[in-house]
Amino acid sequence: MxxxxxxxxxxxxxxxxxxxxxxxxxxxxxxxxxxxxxxxxxxxxxxxxxxxxxxxxxxxxxxxxxxxxxxxxxxxxxxxxxxxxxxxxxxxxxxxxxxxxxxxxxxxxxxxxxxxxxxxxxxxxxxxxxxxxxxxxxxxxxxTSIQALCAAHRIPLNLVGKPVEITTGRRLAESFPEKSRASVAMLDGEQAFAKIDDPEAEIFWGAYLGSEHEIVISGNLQEKKQEILETRARARAEHGWIMDIYLLRKGADFDDEA
Ligand SMILES: C[S@@+](CC[C@H](N)C(=O)[O-])C[C@H]1O[C@@H](n2cnc3c(N)ncnc32)[C@H](O)[C@@H]1O
Structure with a gap:
């Protein structure tokens, strides 16, 4: 066969x-x-x-x-x-x-x-x-690109004992930050992170991960949003294509323990 x-x-x-x-x-x-x-x-x-x-x-x-x-x-x-x-x-x-x-x-x-x-x-x-x-x-x-993202940022994917959602840019707003406190967004052609206005959200963003063109940016979402949008647009114009992925996270290890 x-x-x-x-x-x-x-x-x-x-x-x-x-x-x-x-x-x-x-x-x-x-x-x-x-x-x-x-x-x-x-x-x-x-x-x-x-x-x-x-x-x-x-x-x-x-x-x-x-x-x-x-x-x-x-x-x-x-x-x-x-x-x-x-x-x-x-x-x-x-x-x-x-x-x-x-x-x-x-x-x-x-x-x-x-x-x-x-x-x-x-x-x-x-x-x-x-x-x-x-x-x-x-x-x-x-x-996977999720592993490459976490390795590039030197972070664990999950907070201690907490779940992680994997979703698409198209559906991110349905869950983060109300239903999910940690969401990985893939296949995001519309930069869905830019529409999220939670002041406490953090972003860990990466493009061309693993390749010689790898770019990573992290920090408070509201503070980094513009920088990521501009970096992404520049890189996309330069290479003619882009693949990027990010983790959005709100909260900390142990912050919901009694
Ligand atoms: C069709 S999916 C394939 C995912 C792939 N099977 C994996 O294991 O990562 C393509 C999406 O994966 C992510 N991706 C794949 N390779 C990437 C890379 N080198 N850097 C950043 N994101 C990447 C992007 O979100 C991209 O839109």
């Missing part, structure tokens, strides 16, 4: 790649590499650098595929994502049938870790459900 490896590669530093991932890369016949257009060329380049550094098996080859773009104009976010996943499902199915022998091993190099805001595993289940091709899946864990 075909085997699909879903390999977490970390968030931009080739040194994030684990030994387990290196062994998995070298066990693959084909590495599937998404291309996302010129703006995200740096991301494709990180994957290529990982392959250059670590893949020593001369029988392993790379196959590029064009990742479709989600229709952001669809008024229904869910339908937009569903249609996008359906298009990727068809591409995966073709890749498996055309590029892998019946006992071949293919691998996806997933940014960060496949369990965090990534749909590779979800889409693989759609391919399986579609029934045209059989395969088994193995996942190799990677360093």
């Amino acid at each position: 075909r085997r699909i490896l879903v390999i977490g590669i970390g968030t931009g530093n080739p040194e994030h790649v684990t030994i387990e991932a290196i062994n998995a890369l070298n066990s693959a016949d084909v590495l599937f590499i998404p291309t996302k257009g010129a703006k995200k060329a740096d991301l494709a380049e990180t994957r290529r650098e990982i392959i250059r550094r670590y893949v020593t098996n001369s029988a392993t080859r790379s196959v590029d595929y064009q990742l479709p773009v989600r229709n952001a104009a669809d008024p229904s976010y869910q339908r937009g994502v569903d249609d996008w996943h359906a298009a990727i499902t068809r591409i995966y199915q073709d890749l498996f049938l055309n590029e892998l022998g019946e006992d071949g091993t293919g691998a996806f190099l997933v940014w960060g870790d496949p369990m965090l805001y990534d749909s590779t595993l979800r889409i693989l289940e759609r391919v399986r459900a579609a029934g045209g091709v059989e395969f088994e899946v193995r996942v190799i864990a990677g360093i």
Whole structure:
């Protein structure tokens, strides 16, 4: 049966790649590499650098595929994502049938870790459900952007004994700071932190984490908001793209203990 490896590669530093991932890369016949257009060329380049550094098996080859773009104009976010996943499902199915022998091993190099805001595993289940091709899946864990953020700021993610929410920029205002006192916001194209006016909130922000362009800013949200907005806009203009993430936090260790 075909085997699909879903390999977490970390968030931009080739040194994030684990030994387990290196062994998995070298066990693959084909590495599937998404291309996302010129703006995200740096991301494709990180994957290529990982392959250059670590893949020593001369029988392993790379196959590029064009990742479709989600229709952001669809008024229904869910339908937009569903249609996008359906298009990727068809591409995966073709890749498996055309590029892998019946006992071949293919691998996806997933940014960060496949369990965090990534749909590779979800889409693989759609391919399986579609029934045209059989395969088994193995996942190799990677360093996530949340870990890279906390490492860059030298902070633990949680306050002692307290929960942490992981959410998107789109939904941050639903929870922080009323329902959640610690929220990690990812995929934030609208800078949702800027609309939060709690005077006690702290922010730990990071962009291009793990890469040579890494930027981090932290402090009281109201005091740092403007600096982050300006830094982010400048960096985005310079590189043509940005990936950023932040932890918003209110409170301290032990402040709700009797
Ligand atoms: C589609 S999600 C993928 C997350 C990934 N699977 C992970 O484990 O981190 C993309 C989001 O992750 C965050 N992200 C990923 N890599 C990052 C990096 N190097 N620096 C800052 N944020 C990053 C950003 O919030 C970005 O919008």
